Amino acid sequence: MISVFENIGIFFLAFFEATGTWFTMLWRTATWAIRPPFEGREWMRQMVRLGVDSIPVVFLTTMFTGMVMALQTFNGFQRVHAENFVGSVVALSILRELSPVLVGLMVTGRVGSSMAAEIGTMRVTEQIDALKALATDPVQYLFVPRVIAGIVMLPLLTILGDALGVWGGYLVAVRLMGANPVVYQSNTFQFLDVNDLWSGIVKSAVFGLILTLTGCVRGYYTTGGAEGVGKATTSAVVTASVIILLADFFLTKLLF
Amino acid sequence: MTEPSAVAISMQHVYKSFGPKEVLHDLSIDIERNESVVIVGGSGTGKSVTLKHIIGLLKPDRGEVYVDGKEISDMPPRELNRFRTRFGMSFQEGALFDSMSVFENIAFPLRRHTEMTEDEIRSRVAECLEQVHLSGIEEKRPSELSGGMRRRVGFARAISLKPEILLFDEPTTGLDPVFSDVVADLIVEMDQTLKTTTVTITHDMKVAFKIADRVAMLYGGAIVEQGSPADFQQSKNPIVQQFIEGRAKGPLTD
Numbered sequence: 237m238i239s240v241f242e243n244i245g246i247f248f249l250a251f252f253e254a255t256g257t258w259f260t261m262l263w264r265t266a267t268w269a270i271r272p273p274f275e276g277r278e279w280m281r282q283m284v285r286l287g288v289d290s291i292p293v294v295f296l297t298t299m300f301t302g303m304v305m306a307l308q309t310f311n312g313f314q315r316v317h318a319e320n321f322v323g324s325v326v327a328l329s330i331l332r333e334l335s336p337v338l339v340g341l342m343v344t345g346r347v348g349s350s351m352a353a354e355i356g357t358m359r360v361t362e363q364i365d366a367l368k369a370l371a372t373d374p375v376q377y378l379f380v381p382r383v384i385a386g387i388v389m390l391p392l393l394t395i396l397g398d399a400l401g402v403w404g405g406y407l408v409a410v411r412l413m414g415a416n417p418v419v420y421q422s423n424t425f426q427f428l429d430v431n432d433l434w435s436g437i438v439k440s441a442v443f444g445l446i447l448t449l450t451g452c453v454r455g456y457y458t459t460g461g462a463e464g465v466g467k468a469t470t471s472a473v474v475t476a477s478v479i480i481l482l483a484d485f486f487l488t489k490l491l492f
Numbered sequence: 493m494t495e496p497s498a499v500a501i502s503m504q505h506v507y508k509s510f511g512p513k514e515v516l517h518d519l520s521i522d523i524e525r526n527e528s529v530v531i532v533g534g535s536g537t538g539k540s541v542t543l544k545h546i547i548g549l550l551k552p553d554r555g556e557v558y559v560d561g562k563e564i565s566d567m568p569p570r571e572l573n574r575f576r577t578r579f580g581m582s583f584q585e586g587a588l589f590d591s592m593s594v595f596e597n598i599a600f601p602l603r604r605h606t607e608m609t610e611d612e613i614r615s616r617v618a619e620c621l622e623q624v625h626l627s628g629i630e631e632k633r634p635s636e637l638s639g640g641m642r643r644r645v646g647f648a649r650a651i652s653l654k655p656e657i658l659l660f661d662e663p664t665t666g667l668d669p670v671f672s673d674v675v676a677d678l679i680v681e682m683d684q685t686l687k688t689t690t691v692t693i694t695h696d697m698k699v700a701f702k703i704a705d706r707v708a709m710l711y712g713g714a715i716v717e718q719g720s721p722a723d724f725q726q727s728k729n730p731i732v733q734q735f736i737e738g739r740a741k742g743p744l745t746d
Contacts, residue, residue: 370601371576491684
């Protein structure tokens with residue numbers, strides 16, 4: 237019985253410690269982000285790595301999601317003779333929800349994990365200590381460029397995902413299900429509002445912050461050699477994904 | 493501190509624990525300017541921990557660390573960051589940044605902490621590589637180098653900002669005896685030509701006697717014996733004798 241309470245205690249202590257660390261690092265990253273020297277080259281490198289290199293993944297994910305959305309809703313809506321609304325439903329769900337969340341999760345898997353592995357390896361091979369010994373703050377040199385890249389690039393990827401998802405839906409509805417292209421197009425944009433686009437973009441910027449910072453923090457506190465790096469990588473992906481899903485709900489509920 | 497001008501590094505009654513394990517227990521040592529001190533001791537006795545206290549990578553639980561009369565164990569992070577440009581530190585496996593070439597590794601501190609032009613940086617990097625007898629490998633990646641070469645590139649990176657204090661963490665561990673000697677010669681040479689205060693930690697007595705002005709033995713979290721290499725060798729302390737001779741039986745292993 238006692239061990240049950242003990243374990244609950246240990247769990248909550250670890251939880252609060254991790255949360256505290258996360259926000260401390262967020263604060264340190266924010267204060268270093270506005271202070272020179274700025275690592276222009278490093279910022280560019282991370283933006284290419286997180287943004288440009290993620291385009292194929294985003295392409296596949298969002299386009300196929302748009303296609304499946306159209307297929308599924310067409311099937312369902314046909315039963316109540318509401319095929320005309322397929323375009324609106326696909327566009328709304330892609331812009332407001334699916335594109336930001338799916339892009340966030342895919343980039344977490346692709347980039348958040350590699351950030352944790354890279355920084356974790358630097359930790360266990362003393363490269364982090366070497367950075368400090370060379371009078372360079374690791375938060376400034378490693379965290380800031382990555383987090384900035386996340387905040388800037390995720391919205392751009394999401395916009396790309398929006399376009400691809402809507403286009404994928406259009407292709408399936410018109411080519412496969414025989415919807416009228418003109419009607420489908422006008423339906424797609426009929427109920428769409430600029431706010432729908434904005435809500436997705438704001439969310440994705442927050443997701444970009446979450447996935448990069450979590451990757452960096454998990455990597456930074458790696459202990460115990462190669463095994464530790466593996467654990468850090470896994471926990472970066474799991475933690476960031478969970479936070480993204482929770483944050484998604486609350487952002488949707490509170491802000492929009 | 494007796495004479496602040498002569499003492500470069502002073503550790504005063506330093507205590508440090510990691511969890512339940514106490515690593516340093518009332519450690520005190522003064523290191524004079526331009527002196528080369530070697531701290532020896534068995535594996536896991538806290539040699540690296542001691543070295544990391546000198547450059548502020550670790551903070552003591554109790555006690556103070558002074559460098560040039562400034563207490564670095566109590567310095568705010570940003571001031572400490574700036575203060576570290578006075579140090580050059582070489583790590584066990586070199587700790588080169590593996591995402592960069594040799595040139596970029598050595599140029600890294602120059603780009604960040606000096607106003608040098610690209611040409612000046614290029615010639616300074618070549619100069620540093622020449623100092624460690626590795627000219628012309630600028631474009632190689634750290635993964636293409638042997639362990640000994642990585643170590644020496646680490647030295648080159650450590651001296652690029654012309655530091656006043658050089659710290660070597662196990663410079664010869666994992667190298668063959670001949671190469672250990674080459675590295676030891678190199679440390680002596682750097683110490684003399686660059687006129688630095690040098691602190692080296694090692695468990696290789698041959699290396700220690702070669703590069704030290706003074707040898708100090710770390711045992712039980714504190715300095716138990718120190719003196720010139722000649723005095724140290726003659727020490728009556730059974731701990732020191734056992735360590736120098738590398739015997740399995742004695743006070744160290746009891």
